[in-house]
Amino acid sequence: MVERPFHHGNLRAELLDHAEAVLREDGADGVSLRDLARRAGVSHGAPRSHFVDRQSLLDALAVRGFERLGVRLREVGAVDPDRAGGGTFEAAVQRVARAYVDFAVRDAALMELMFAAKTDHADEAVERAAEGLFATFDELLDQHRPDQPMSAHDRRRFGLLFAAAVQGTASLVGSRRISADQGAALVEDATGILVRTFFPGS
Amino acid sequence: MVERPFHHGNLRAELLDHAEAVLREDGADGVSLRDLARRAGVSHGAPRSHFVDRQSLLDALAVRGFERLGVRLREVGAVDPDRAGGGTFEAAVQRVARAYVDFAVRDAALMELMFAAKTDHADEAVERAAEGLFATFDELLDQHRPDQPMSAHDRRRFGLLFAAAVQGTASLVGSRRISADQGAALVEDATGILVRTFFPGS
DNA sequence: AACCCAAAGTAGACGGTGACTACTTACTAG
DNA sequence: CTAGTAAGTAGTCACCGTCTACTTTGGGTT
Numbered sequence: 001m002v003e004r005p006f007h008h009g010n011l012r013a014e015l016l017d018h019a020e021a022v023l024r025e026d027g028a029d030g031v032s033l034r035d036l037a038r039r040a041g042v043s044h045g046a047p048r049s050h051f052v053d054r055q056s057l058l059d060a061l062a063v064r065g066f067e068r069l070g071v072r073l074r075e076v077g078a079v080d081p082d083r084a085g086g087g088t089f090e091a092a093v094q095r096v097a098r099a100y101v102d103f104a105v106r107d108a109a110l111m112e113l114m115f116a117a118k119t120d121h122a123d124e125a126v127e128r129a130a131e132g133l134f135a136t137f138d139e140l141l142d143q144h145r146p147d148q149p150m151s152a153h154d155r156r157r158f159g160l161l162f163a164a165a166v167q168g169t170a171s172l173v174g175s176r177r178i179s180a181d182q183g184a185a186l187v188e189d190a191t192g193i194l195v196r197t198f199f200p201g202s
Numbered sequence: 203m204v205e206r207p208f209h210h211g212n213l214r215a216e217l218l219d220h221a222e223a224v225l226r227e228d229g230a231d232g233v234s235l236r237d238l239a240r241r242a243g244v245s246h247g248a249p250r251s252h253f254v255d256r257q258s259l260l261d262a263l264a265v266r267g268f269e270r271l272g273v274r275l276r277e278v279g280a281v282d283p284d285r286a287g288g289g290t291f292e293a294a295v296q297r298v299a300r301a302y303v304d305f306a307v308r309d310a311a312l313m314e315l316m317f318a319a320k321t322d323h324a325d326e327a328v329e330r331a332a333e334g335l336f337a338t339f340d341e342l343l344d345q346h347r348p349d350q351p352m353s354a355h356d357r358r359r360f361g362l363l364f365a366a367a368v369q370g371t372a373s374l375v376g377s378r379r380i381s382a383d384q385g386a387a388l389v390e391d392a393t394g395i396l397v398r399t400f401f402p403g404s
Numbered sequence: 405a406a407c408c409c410a411a412a413g414t415a416g417a418c419g420g421t422g423a424c425t426a427c428t429t430a431c432t433a434g
Numbered sequence: 435c436t437a438g439t440a441a442g443t444a445g446t447c448a449c450c451g452t453c454t455a456c457t458t459t460g461g462g463t464t
Contacts, residue, residue: 025321026321027319027321030321108319108321109319109321111319112314112318112319114377115373115374115376115377115379116314116377117229117310117311117313117314117376117377118377118378119227119228119229119232119310119311122378130379134379157391160380160384160388160391161388161391161392161395163370163374163379164366164367164370164371164374164388164389164392165366165367165370165392166370167369167370167373167374168365168366168367168368168369168370168371168372168373169366169370170370170373171317171369171370171372171373172317172365172366172369174317174319175316175317175318175319175320175332176320176324177317177332177336177365178362182362186362186363186366187366189359189362189363190363190366190367193363193395193396193399194395196399197395197398197399
């Protein structure tokens with residue numbers, strides 16, 4: 001790391017890292033390309049080599065967010081009989097729901113970026129990343145109890161209902177309309193209702 | 203309305219009207235105090251007499267949004283036996299849910315403002331307006347069928363679950379993760395499940 | 405009627421920002 | 435060795451939010 005006259009290679013990632021920190025601290029409005037350049041010790045025009053736009057920087061943050069959230073949900077969502085706290089399908093869904101809301105609490109501003117209302121047409125990479133997250137939901141649902149098969153129609157319903165429940169709770173918590181604790185209880189309640197509705201036998 | 207050298211009285215409302223239009227057209231980022239002043243035919247410093255901040259203008263928009271949404275939901279939420287399309291409790295809840303999502307579709311950017319992730323402490327007026335909306339939910343629930351009384355605990359649960367469902371759907375639709383039609387079907391499904399869970403007899 | 409005073413609007417300035425352009429440096433493939 | 439390209443620099447421009455000092459307006463007070 002000796003005296004690099006020109007930055008060498010990882011500026012894009014460094015900018016995104018700083019941006020993530022600023023985002024957590026001051027929200028999306030606090031994210032300025034010039035400030036990020038300053039933090040990276042680079043001229044104010046340098047970010048333009050990696051992001052044509054300020055919006056494209058924010059989009060890249062959103063993509064990262066979707067990926068990070070997806071990884072976290074997959075970590076937590078496996079139906080593992082040996083896992084402490086229950087290896088049932090419902091337990092796995094509960095863990096995913098809880099992790100989703102936790103993510104929204106910790107990174108409320110990032111979450112807002114990921115689910116921002118698009119006036120003009122959205123960035124393609126963001127859309128792909130979002131679809132990837134929904135695909136992760138579907139993977140999770142494929143772990144349901146094989147003795148109670150789910151029709152394709154019902155799996156789709158469950159996926160959407162689950163997404164609405166966790167996203168709604170995330171939105172309410174992120175905007176401080178309810179507390180983080182209330183959010184945790186709420187999403188647990190909602191998930192329980194969903195599981196009992198689709199798997200009455202449990 | 204003849205030749206008013208100084209604007210006379212309704213500038214605040216006019217600014218908010220223009221702001222609402224710009225918000226719908228270009229999103230919150232497109233709302234500029236100077237631009238609004240220009241549209242109102244007023245000097246660039248004039249808005250400062252009514253809004254100390256750009257943020258305070260946006261907060262006022264959010265308050266207006268909560269009020270408008272509340273009015274709409276009350277219009278639609280009465281359990282009226284004579285109403286076409288069903289005077290049952292479930293029908294009323296369905297209409298409210300549908301109106302909520304419709305609002306989010308039509309005014310996605312405004313909705314985003316209303317449920318923005320607050321980094322610093324929120325505006326007091328916005329919080330009051332938001333609480334007013336939740337109070338409207340509670341009013342609606344008080345119309346439930348008297349032959350199946352609801353405990354205070356369950357009413358609270360229902361209110362939060364309903365809020366999460368409609369807000370989650372609104373968020374998914376507003377961010378174009380699902381289409382408006384999918385959102386309408388989704389929120390209907392969710393509401394149906396909620397009603398059947400809390401009023402199994404229906 | 406004269407005065408005062410607060411509210412509302414004007415005008416100018418300052419620093420910060422996103423975006424654009426022309427230029428330079430470093431690296432790499434042929 | 436060299437040509438070409440990706441990455442970074444530096445300067446400029448228009449716009450914006452905010453601050454300050456000043457002016458206009460109109461309603462009460464005495």
